Amino acid sequence: MADQPQSDTAPKWWSRPAAPQAEAGSAAAERPAQPDSVPAADTEPLPAEAVPAPRYDPWGEQPLQVADRGKAAGGGPVVRVRHALALGLGIALLAGGVGGWLGVLAERRSSTRLELPQAAVESKNRAPESVAGIAATALPGVVTLHVRGSAGSGTGTGFVLDGQGHILTNNHVVSDAKDITVTFSTGESVTAQLVGRDSGYDLAVVKVDGVRGLQPLSLGNSENVKVGDPVVAIGAPFDLSNTVTAGIISATGRPITAGGDKGDGSDISYVDALQTDAPINPGNSGGPLLDAKARVIGINSAIRGADASGDGAERAKQSGSIGLGFAIPVNQGKRVAEELIRTGRATHPVIGVTLDMEYTGDGARVGTKGEGGKPAVTPDGPGARAGIQGGDVITKVDGVRVHGGDELVIKIRAHRPGDPLALTVLRDGRERTLDLVLGSANGS
Incomplete structure (x- = not known):
């Protein structure tokens, strides 16, 4: 009834229902009563459906757990997919990180330990007849000359002749020398003194004292040289000491003249040269x-530039090697060096005639008058004794044709004084052969 007053003994809405009475001796009877339950002794127990649901007590012994409605215990398919995706993403990130780290490590190792294929270290010994073998044999006996004179300074090359310190070089290297310094392949430098020189042969000898361990070069024989033979040149081109170049003999008996800077002809050299394509500068x-046995067969003396015309810088541009180098045959060098060491001067073979250097025909024509009104054929000279007359045209020396006065001088100077020669002369339109023995004259 709405107006009926409520009994003081009715259960309050905030109270919990009284726990049912447990039988004596049960475990429930032994439990202490809940502090907030107030049993009602005088009321009957309420029906089960009338008993209010227990209220959530956050401070109770077992707080209620919130469950996701409509999901099975342990998570549904959506949860499992999310978990799988998260796991896969984590694994991918981990794999990417590990892979990147391994890549960096591999790159570092490859950059610091890169090893390309390479030949093993081998013996540096070379066959004696190879260019390297020839160079190894000869270099200790080759020297670089630094010369200072009134006209300036220059560089040349030389090589050791004997254990006494004699060194052979070109006359044009030392002709104006005031101070000569010789540098060996080891780098040791000493002062040298001029022993003797000859402009006609473009050869000179200098000497060093107090040098131990000199290694003279072996001398070959230029008569044995053939066109096509391999050769090696050693020198100091442009002051680059101990430079080795190689080539072949391009020609033999090549008549050349060099020098002539003074204008009076006193410094012209006449050489029956060996020609080589080994670079010479x-x-x-x-x-x-x-040669192939590291023996000296020539003394490098002259080169032919690409263009001998022009002046100043333009001519300097053409001064490099173009494969036309010329060497004085060692047989001639040996004879002159021996004379320079012995007497300080060299002798020149002569035929005792004065040549007409203005003659433009083929061969070398003997003049009709000599210098100072003297006869062109020296009385009782080698030519006179052989029957040479003024106006004769000499066309051959020992059967080798000559085309001018310079070539005749070159062919004669390729011999020693006292050597016999056969000259072919043209007189009155007829050729005849005359035999003579070379005389001697002092050189410069």
């Missing part, structure tokens, strides 16, 4: 031309 002068 300024500074190679006086250096050895070697």
Whole structure:
């Protein structure tokens, strides 16, 4: 009834229902009563459906757990997919990180430990007849000359002749020398003294004292040289000491003249040269031309530039090697060096005639008058004794044709004084052969 007053003994809405009475001796009877339950002794127990649901007590012994409605215990398919995705993403990130780290490590190792294929270290010994073998044999006996004179300074090359310190080089290297310094392949430098020189042969000898362990070069024989033979040149082109170049003999008996800077002809050299394509440049002068057995067969003396015309810088541009180098045959060098060491001067073979250097025909014509009104054929000279007359045209020397006065001088100077020669002369339109023995004259 709405108006009926409520009993003081009715259960309050905030109270919990009284726990049912447990039988004596049960475990429930032994439990202490809940502090907030107030049993009602005088009321009957309420029906089960009338008993209010227990209220959530956050401070109770077992707080209620919130469950996701409509999901099975342990998570549904959506949860499992999310978990799988998260796991896969984590694994991918981990794999990417590990892979990147391994890549960086591999790159570092490859950059610091890169090893390309390479030949093993081998013996540096070379066959004696190879270019390297020839160079190894000859280099200790080759020297670089630094010369100072009134006209300036220059560089040339030379090589050791004997254990006494004699060194052979070109005359044009030392002709104006005031101070001569010789540098060996080891780098040791000493002062040298001029022993003797000859402009006609473009050869000179200097000497060093107090040097131990000198290694003279072996001398070959230029008569044995054939076109096509391999050769090696050693020198100091452009002051680059101990430079080795190689080539072949391009020609033999090549008549050349060099020098003539003074204008009076006193410094012209006449050489029956060995021609080579081994690169020879300024500074190679006086250096050895070697055969396959590291023997000296020539003394490098002259080169032909690409263009001898022009002046100043333009001519300097053309001064490099173009494969036309010329060497004094060692047989001639040996004879002159022996004379320079012995007497300080060299002798020149002569035929005792004065040549007409203005003659433009083929051959070398003997003049009709000599210098100072003297006869062109020296009385009782080698030519006179052989029957040479003024106006004769000499066309051959020992059967080799000559085309001018310079070539005749070159062919004669390729011999020693006292050597016999056969000259072919043209007189009154007829050729005849005359035999003579070379005389001697002092050189410069």
